[in-house]
Amino acid sequence: MLSSANKDNRYQEISSDIDHRTNGYISRTESLIKKTAAAILLIQRALASGIKADYVLMDTWFTTEPMLKEILKTGIDAIGMVKQLKQRYFFRGKAYTLPELRKFVSHEYAANIFGSLVVTTKERIPVKIVVIRNRNWKSECLYLLSTDCSLSDAEIVRIYGNRWSIDVFFKASKSLM
Template sequence: YQNTETENTQNQFSNAVKQLQCGKLLRKANITKNCGIPAFEVFQFLLLLVFQGKNLFRFLNSKHKDQAVSKNTYYRFLNETSYNWKKFLLFLAVKVTSVFDTLTRPERVKVLVLDDSVIKRNRSKKVELLARVYGHVEHKFQKGFTLLTLGWSDGYSFIPVSFNMLSSAKKSNRYQEIASDVDRRSNGYKARKESMMAKTDAAVLMVGQALSAGIQADHVLMDTWFTTEPMMRSILAAGLDVIGMVKQLKQLYTYKGRAYTLPELQKFVHFDGVNDIFGSLCVTTKKGIPVKIVFVRNRNKRSECLYLLSTD
C-alpha cells in the first residue's frame, strides 16, 4: 500500500511540475547545468523530497540511496551562486496567479502580503553576513537574519512571491561580511548586496519587482513595522493601496482641522461591549496622505483597541 501511495504522489507531482512548466522557468532564471544530470531532474528530485517529508542527508544514507545520484551533485546545485532562485519563485508565482485569475471573478480583491520573521543563529560565529537583528516578537536583539517575505492572496489562496534573507544595513551590526570568493558578477553576489538593504527599502523593491513581473494586486497588507508614512508613499506611487496595523505612538493625524494622537481619536468613536469593530474615522497624516483609521477590539485582550490604517 505504501509503495502504491508513493507512486501516486510521484505521478501527481510530476504532472503538476509539467503543467507549471517548471523546466522552462528554471532556464529563464539561469538555473541550468552544462553537463551531467540535467538541472530540472535534480530540482524535481529535491522538491519531491520536501513533499514526501524526507530529509536529503538521511535519504542519501538510507537503503533508497541507489535512487539518487552523488550527494555532491545536490550540494553543488544548492550552493551554485549563478542561479537566481528569487527570479524562479517570482516566475512561478506569476504562472500560478494567472491560472487563478481564470478561475475567479474579476471583482475579487487581490492583495500582496508583507511579513518578516527572525531566523536565529545564536550559536554561529562564521556564517556569511551573520548579523545582530531585532526580533519584534521577543523584543530583543539576536544573532541571525531577518527573513522578509512577500506573498499574494485573493482571500482563499496564498502564493509565495518573493523573499529576502536580510542581514543588517548597518556595518556595525554585521559579524561577517560577503565571502571574498563570491563572483561579483553572479546572482548570488547581487542577492548578498540586497540582503544589506534597509528592511523597508527591500520591501518596496520586492513589491516593485512583483508588479513588473506581472503579479496583479490591489492592496499591500503589512504589519506595524512597515506602516510608516514614507513606506505608504512608496506603495501609493506604485499604484497600490495600503492596509496595515498602526502602533500607538506619538504620531499625529488631522481630523476636522485639528491634530490628534490615536488614543485621542478614540474619543470620537462609540465603544460597546458587543461589536469587535468599533468604527472608523477619515483623517490625514502629517504629510497630508488621506487615510481611514479603523478601531477594532484586541482579541487577546478585549479591553484594548487596535488600529488599522487604510489608504483606500
C-alpha cells in the same frame, strides 16, 4: 534574506573576488539595505513580473508614513495595523494621536468594530482608521489603517484578517525547512 548593516554582526563579508555582474553579488549587496527598502523592492519586482495586487497587507512594523508613501507610488493601496506611538493624524484641522481619535468614534452598541474616521497623515496622505476591539484586552482597541478610504470598515477588517493565514503559512514553512 537580509544581513545586518553593522559589520560586527555579519558572519562573513562580501568577497571582493565575486564578479559584480552576478546574481550572487547583487543578492549580497541587496541584503544590506533596510527592511523597508527591501519590502518596496520586493513589491516592485512582484508587480513587474505580472503579479496583480490590490493591497499590501502589513503589520505594525511596516505601517509607517514613509512606507505608505512608497507603496502608493507603486499604484496599489496598503492596509495595516498601526501602533499607538506618537504619530499624529489630522482630523477637522487638528492633530490627534490614535487614542485621541478614538473619542470621535461611537462605542455604543458596537460589537467588534467600533467605527472609523477618514484622516490625513502629516504628509497629507488620506487614510481611513478603523477602530476594533482587542480580543485579548477588552479595555484596549486596535487600529487598522487603509489608504483605500472607499472600503467599508468590515471589508478592511476582512482583508487584514488574511494576514493571519499568511503568517501561519510562513511559520509552518519555516519550521519544515
